[in-house]
Each structure stands twice: as C-alpha cells, then as structure tokens.
Amino acid sequence: MQKNESSISFLEKQFQEKINNDIKIEPKDWMPEAYRNNLIRQMSQHAHSEIIGMQPEGNWVLRAPTLRAKKILLAKIQDEAGHGLYLYSATETLGIDRKEMIEQLQQGKAKYSSIFNYPTLNWADIGAVGWLVDGAAIVNQTMLARGSYGPYSRAMLRICKEEGFHQRQGYEIMAKMMAGNASQKEMAQDSLNRWWEPSLMMFGPHDSESTHSEQSMKWKIKVESNDNLRQRFINKTVDQAHHIGLTIPDKNLTYNKETRNWEISPINWEEFWNVVKGNGPCNRQRIAHHTKYHNEGQWVREAALVFAKKEMEIQ
Amino acid sequence: MDNQFSQWEVFIQKKNGAAHEHAGSVHAADKNMALQNARDVYTRRNEGRSIWVVPTDSIVASTIEDEVVFFDPANDKIYRNPNFYKMPKGTTNL
Amino acid sequence: MNSTNNALYNYCLRLADNNLILGQRLAEWCSQGPTLEEDLALTNISLDLIGQAESFYEFATTFTEANCTADDLAFLRSEREFVNNVLVEQPNGDFAYTIMKQFLFSTFAKHLYTALANSSNQTICGLATKGLKEVNYHYMHSSQWLIRLGNGTDKSKEKIQFAANDLWCFTKDMFEMNSVDTLLIEQNITINLSTIYTPWKNDIEQVFKIATIDLPTDTNKIIGGIKGIHTEHLGHILCEMQYLQRAHPGAKW
Incomplete structure (x- = not known):
C-alpha cells in the first residue's frame, strides 16, 4: 500500500469500522493520533482522580469513629490507589509513562475530577463521598467498561468489580447517622447539602456544551451522553435519599410521571467552571500535597534504583 | 530527575493447578519489590496463591499486522478437531 | 474478676494497643508514600495491625462488664490507660524512620507470636498463629527495605542509620514485664520476654549486617509503656483517633 493520504484515510476507515462492529482496539493496533491523545487525556485524568481522591478521604482515616469504620475506610482508600495504578498502567500502553503523567498533573496540564476540590468537613462527608461520588463514578465507569479501547475497558471491569463495596459503605454511613442522634442527623443532611450539586457536576457539562463529547461518542470512548448518565444517577439517588429520611437540597425537585425522571433546578455551571479553572476551595491544597509527598519520596526511589543496580552488577 | 521505576507484568495463579493469568502491571526497582508490589496491588481480595512477575521489556508480542499471516493458516486445519473423524455407528468410548 | 482473668485482660490490651497505635501511625502514610505501590503496601500492613488489635480487644472484652465493646477499649481509654510499648507511638519521621520502627517491632512480634x-x-x-502469618510478611517487607536503604545512596544510608540510633532507646520497653507476666508465665499462657531478647537481637544484627547498618551503642532506655507511662506523642494520637467518640458520647456509628 502506498504511504499517502489515501492510505491514512483507508486506515481510518478500517479503524472506524472496527469500532462500529464493537471490536476492541488494542495497544499495538493502528489508531488515529487524535484517538490516542483523546484517550491519554481522559484516562490519565481518570487515574489522577483516583489518586487525588485519596486525599479528602484520607483526611478522616485517623479520625474514623470505630475500628470497623477505620478498616473500611483504609481499604477503600487503598482501592483508590490501586485503581489509579491500574489506570496509569492502562494509559502507559498508549506510549506515555507514569512519570510524565505525574508531571502533567503537578504542573496543572492534566486535570482530575473537580469533586475532589471540595473539603471533607465532618464524618458524614465520608458517607457522602462513598454514596454520591462513588455512586456517580460507578454509573460512569459501567459505561466506560463498554468503551472501545481494550486496556481501558478491562481496567474498568476490574475497577467496577472492586468498587462494589464503595458506594454501599458510604450509604451505610449515611443510614447509620440518619438513624442516630440529632447532631448525627444534622451532619448527614449538611453533608448532602454540600455534596449534592458537585456530584451532579461530575458527569460534566450538558451535552450541548461538551467539547469532547461528539468525537468521543463516535469512537466509543464514551458510549452514553453526560446528560443521560446524570439523569440515571439522579433517579437512583433521590429515592435512596428519601429512603433514609434525607432531603435533596433542591426546592424545585419534582417527579415527572411521564418521563419517570426526577427533574432538578438548573445546575450552577459558573461554579463548575470556576472550580475546573483552579479556584475551588482545595485545588491548590490537593496539588501541593501531591507534590510535597512526591518530592519527599524522591530520595527513597533513588536509593532503591541505586540498590537495584548494585544487585544487578553482583549477579 | 524523577523516576517511577521500570514496569513489570504480573501473572497470578488463582488456584492450585490453574494457569498463571495476566493480572496487570506494577512498577518496581527490583525483583523482590516487584513480587511484593504485585502481592499488595493484585491479591488483596484473596485472589492468589502464586505470583509471577516479568519485566515488561522482556515480553515479545506479535502485532496486529501479523494477525493474518500468523493465525489464518490455522483456520482450515480441521483435522485437528476430534469431530472431523467419522466413527462407525455404535462405537462407544471414543 | 479473678487474678488470671485480670492478667489476661491486661495482657490482651498490651497486644491490642501495640497493634492499634502502630496501625494508626502507618495509616498516616495514606497518600504520602514514596510510590503508589508502597502506599498500598503500608496501608496493607496498617490494616493487618488494626485487624489484630480488634481481635485482641474483642478477647479482652470477655473479661469485662457485659456491655463493653472493642471500640470502647480503643476509643474511650485515656493515655494513662494505654499499655502499648513506647516504640510504636513514636512519630513516623521519614520513610527510613518508619521502616526502621516497623522492622524493630515486627521482629519482636514475630518472636512473640x-x-x-x-x-x-x-x-x-x-490469634498468635493467625497474626504470625501477617507479621512474617511485615518482617520481610521492612527488612528488605532496610537492606535497600542501607545499600542505596549515601543519603539513604545516613537516614536509616539515624533512625536506628534514634529509635534504639525505645526498644528495651518491648521486653519489660510486670506481675501480669509473672502470673501468666506460671500458667504457660505467655512467655518470659527475656527468652526472646537474644533471638530478636540476632535477627536485628543479621539484617543490619546485610544492610551495612551499625548496631547502635546507645545504652539509654526509655521504658514505661506497660505501666501507662508514655512519651508525649501518645496523647496526640488518641486526641485525633478518639475525637468523634469523645465528642458524641453514646452515638452509634
């Protein structure tokens, strides 16, 4: 075949046919550069979200109120680290290494989910993070597991399986607090009030505003629209909230019998973009934390490498 | 200059007698670290009884361009399949 | 409570408190490890230790009033009532310091269990049989890091040697005994801790040798854990750990 324009367009056509026929794309397969870059952007952002997400939860690990709660929270945060790791590995198959991704995160070139730029202020926030944030993530990740890139889809399957307990433990915390004393109930409601809208924003801008959506859908990097996923999440969550006596902090919340959807007030997108741009309550803190401990680990990594080299020489 | 160690592929045997299956990868500076990292990352839910780790660099893979040349020749060798053979009626234990 | 039960109660608290406090210290590493993989490894050890603590507290509650739970023992006793060894409550310091603390304790726990x-x-x-499997892994993990750091760069060697020197004075506390031990030794429930001092030290010397770490010469000893006499660090650990239980008495979580 000639290496000319037509051969590229031929490859692109072949590639799109594979996608249309639900054949997974594997690392060594030909892929358009834009597909590769789009995936690197999305997957590394996903990996960074897992890693940065450890911080707001880690904020309570030393203060967990029971031994059981401490073990659960530790195991959950550990899973986040593991999931970040799986995702970094999957992204590495696209030809970028972890070192570079970490640099991009610390330099602000790569993003992570804005939800983690909000602070965890009381113990119920650990419940809300599990119930709402992981709940939203599961809706999203179940969709991503059907995506076109093999390594990403496989990582998602494994992650979805392991995260089965994350949302349940969060809801359990909320349920226990709603069954508890007055100040526990107050904490739970306060927590929902603060996390509700940010969790809706996790699905990203409306379909009409989303810059990457159309191409991502065509390539099956995403297989459902932001608004569809958000609605599914709202419907599930509203019922769960009511079930334990929580009030959704939205005066306009109404049930539409025809569509069987819970309808909400317009989302405050100004707030969303403001946080994405780096002006959320914890943006700087999260990156400063990551950078600080990354730098503090530098001498350890250096020592391990020097040791490994010496070992190799002995052999 | 930062480093994140080199990458290793992890293979886990779930049960006695089963094959080691690819689980994912870890980063590590040396063999012991790779084994322990694999244990901590991939067997927290009691998924393993034995682990192999292999430097990712050491894996040689065929490419998708090889697919036709490598594998198509095998798809018409139906005599490798037991059902290819016609047995006389009434034959048992075969 | 008869005297054997009283002694058993006290002894279980010692084992549980050691595990809980060290587990809590390790949990501080969450999202702060030198690599992502090591973050998972340290959390794994922390989870093992907190699990062991819970089991020993649960056994301890069988010797107390009916309503007392493992959580009550962990979250509602004050620093003078905690009977962990002073080694485990020491701050984490840097990675070398944490690994050294872990190694000194895991080697002890290995022989004790x-x-x-x-x-x-x-x-x-x-509980000891079950715990031993975990502790053997902790020993392996920490000793290998000791060897890496001791044979790594000048900086890592300096840090790991500093950790050994600095923590040495707290190690004697692990071998302290009182009337609780006397009573339980008589009934073959536990052992005379002096019998595991030499095996402990042999292991330390052996790994230090491979790691090219000099055995500390510090003869100072800081003891008192089993009498509830601690360093100032423990109070702060408990402040943080017990905050919710103390702030909301009687609440269920």
Missing part, C-alpha cells in the same frame, strides 16, 4: 502460638490459652494461641 511464635512463642504465643504455643500458649496454653486457646484464643491467644489462635
């Missing part, structure tokens, strides 16, 4: 696996008390025997 090996002995307790022959305890005449079935529960102690069972």
Whole structure:
C-alpha cells in the first residue's frame, strides 16, 4: 500500500469500522493520533482522580469513629490507589509513562475530577463521598467498561468489580447517622447539602456544551451522553435519599410521571467552571500535597534504583 | 530527575493447578519489590496463591499486522478437531 | 474478676494497643508514600495491625462488664490507660524512620507470636498463629527495605542509620514485664520476654549486617509503656483517633 493520504484515510476507515462492529482496539493496533491523545487525556485524568481522591478521604482515616469504620475506610482508600495504578498502567500502553503523567498533573496540564476540590468537613462527608461520588463514578465507569479501547475497558471491569463495596459503605454511613442522634442527623443532611450539586457536576457539562463529547461518542470512548448518565444517577439517588429520611437540597425537585425522571433546578455551571479553572476551595491544597509527598519520596526511589543496580552488577 | 521505576507484568495463579493469568502491571526497582508490589496491588481480595512477575521489556508480542499471516493458516486445519473423524455407528468410548 | 482473668485482660490490651497505635501511625502514610505501590503496601500492613488489635480487644472484652465493646477499649481509654510499648507511638519521621520502627517491632512480634502460638490459652494461641502469618510478611517487607536503604545512596544510608540510633532507646520497653507476666508465665499462657531478647537481637544484627547498618551503642532506655507511662506523642494520637467518640458520647456509628 502506498504511504499517502489515501492510505491514512483507508486506515481510518478500517479503524472506524472496527469500532462500529464493537471490536476492541488494542495497544499495538493502528489508531488515529487524535484517538490516542483523546484517550491519554481522559484516562490519565481518570487515574489522577483516583489518586487525588485519596486525599479528602484520607483526611478522616485517623479520625474514623470505630475500628470497623477505620478498616473500611483504609481499604477503600487503598482501592483508590490501586485503581489509579491500574489506570496509569492502562494509559502507559498508549506510549506515555507514569512519570510524565505525574508531571502533567503537578504542573496543572492534566486535570482530575473537580469533586475532589471540595473539603471533607465532618464524618458524614465520608458517607457522602462513598454514596454520591462513588455512586456517580460507578454509573460512569459501567459505561466506560463498554468503551472501545481494550486496556481501558478491562481496567474498568476490574475497577467496577472492586468498587462494589464503595458506594454501599458510604450509604451505610449515611443510614447509620440518619438513624442516630440529632447532631448525627444534622451532619448527614449538611453533608448532602454540600455534596449534592458537585456530584451532579461530575458527569460534566450538558451535552450541548461538551467539547469532547461528539468525537468521543463516535469512537466509543464514551458510549452514553453526560446528560443521560446524570439523569440515571439522579433517579437512583433521590429515592435512596428519601429512603433514609434525607432531603435533596433542591426546592424545585419534582417527579415527572411521564418521563419517570426526577427533574432538578438548573445546575450552577459558573461554579463548575470556576472550580475546573483552579479556584475551588482545595485545588491548590490537593496539588501541593501531591507534590510535597512526591518530592519527599524522591530520595527513597533513588536509593532503591541505586540498590537495584548494585544487585544487578553482583549477579 | 524523577523516576517511577521500570514496569513489570504480573501473572497470578488463582488456584492450585490453574494457569498463571495476566493480572496487570506494577512498577518496581527490583525483583523482590516487584513480587511484593504485585502481592499488595493484585491479591488483596484473596485472589492468589502464586505470583509471577516479568519485566515488561522482556515480553515479545506479535502485532496486529501479523494477525493474518500468523493465525489464518490455522483456520482450515480441521483435522485437528476430534469431530472431523467419522466413527462407525455404535462405537462407544471414543 | 479473678487474678488470671485480670492478667489476661491486661495482657490482651498490651497486644491490642501495640497493634492499634502502630496501625494508626502507618495509616498516616495514606497518600504520602514514596510510590503508589508502597502506599498500598503500608496501608496493607496498617490494616493487618488494626485487624489484630480488634481481635485482641474483642478477647479482652470477655473479661469485662457485659456491655463493653472493642471500640470502647480503643476509643474511650485515656493515655494513662494505654499499655502499648513506647516504640510504636513514636512519630513516623521519614520513610527510613518508619521502616526502621516497623522492622524493630515486627521482629519482636514475630518472636512473640511464635512463642504465643504455643500458649496454653486457646484464643491467644489462635490469634498468635493467625497474626504470625501477617507479621512474617511485615518482617520481610521492612527488612528488605532496610537492606535497600542501607545499600542505596549515601543519603539513604545516613537516614536509616539515624533512625536506628534514634529509635534504639525505645526498644528495651518491648521486653519489660510486670506481675501480669509473672502470673501468666506460671500458667504457660505467655512467655518470659527475656527468652526472646537474644533471638530478636540476632535477627536485628543479621539484617543490619546485610544492610551495612551499625548496631547502635546507645545504652539509654526509655521504658514505661506497660505501666501507662508514655512519651508525649501518645496523647496526640488518641486526641485525633478518639475525637468523634469523645465528642458524641453514646452515638452509634
């Protein structure tokens, strides 16, 4: 075949046919550069979200109120680290290494989910993070597991399986607090009030505003629209909230019998973009934390490498 | 200059007698670290009884361009399949 | 409570408190590890230790009033009532310091649990046997890091040697005994801790040798953990750990 324009367009056509026929794309397969870059952007952002997400939860690990709660929270945060790791590995198959991704995160070139730029202020926030944030993530990740890139889809399957307990433990915390004393109930409601809208924003801008959506859908990097996923999440969550006596902090919340959807007030997108741009309550803190401990680990990594080299020489 | 160690592929045997299956990868500076990292990352839910780790660099893979040349020749060798053979009626234990 | 039960109660608290406080210290590493993989490894050890603490507290509650739970013992006793060894409550310092602390303790726990696996008390025997598997892994993990850091760069060698020197004075506390031990030794429930001092030290010397770490010469000893006499660090650990239980008495979580 000639290496000319037509051969590229031929490859692109072949590639799109594979996608249309639900054949997974594997690392060594030909892929358009834009597909590769789009995936690197999305997957590394996903990996960074897992890693940065450890911080707001880690904020309570030393203060967990029971031994059981401490073990659960530790195991959950550990899973986040593991999931970040799986995702970094999957992204590495696209030809970028972890070192570079970490640099991009610390330099602000790569993003992570804005939800983690909000602070965890009381113990119920650990419940809300599990119930709402992981709940939203599961809706999203179940969709991503059907995506076109093999390594990403496989990582998602494994992650979805392991995260089965994350949302349940969060809801359990909320349920226990709603069954508890007055100040526990107050904490739970306060927590929902603060996390509700940010969790809706996790699905990203409306379909009409989303810059990457159309191409991502065509390539099956995403297989459902932001608004569809958000609605599914709202419907599930509203019922769960009511079930334990929580009030959704939205005066306009109404049930539409025809569509069987819970309808909400317009989302405050100004707030969303403001946080994405780096002006959320914890943006700087999260990156400063990551950078600080990354730098503090530098001498350890250096020592391990020097040791490994010496070992190799002995052999 | 930062480093994140080199990458290793992890293979886990779930049960006695089963094959080691690819689980994912870890980063590590040396063999012991790779084994322990694999244990901590991939067997927290009691998924393993034995682990192999292999430097990712050491894996040689065929490419998708090889697919036709490598594998198509095998798809018409139906005599490798037991059902290819016609047995006389009434034959048992075969 | 008869005197044996009282002694058993006290002894279980010691084992549980050691595990809980060290587990809590390790949990501080969450999202702060030198690599992502090591973050998972340290959390794994922390989870093992907190699990062991919970089991020993649960056994301890069988010797108390009916309503007392493992959580009550962990979250509602004050620093003078905690009977952990002073080593485990020491701050984490840097990675070398944490690994050294872990190694000194895991080596001790390895020998203690090996002995307790022959305890005449079935529960102690069972918990020690189960715990030993975990502790052996902790020993392996920490000793390998010791060897890496000792044979790594000048900086890592300096840090790991500093950790050894600095923590040495707290190690004697692990071998302290009182009337609780006397009573339980008589009934073959536990052992005379002086019998595991030499095996402990032999292991330390052996690994230090491979790691090219000099055995500290510090003869100072800071002891008192089993009498509830601690360093100032413990109070702060408990402040943080017990905050919710103390702020909301009687609440269920």
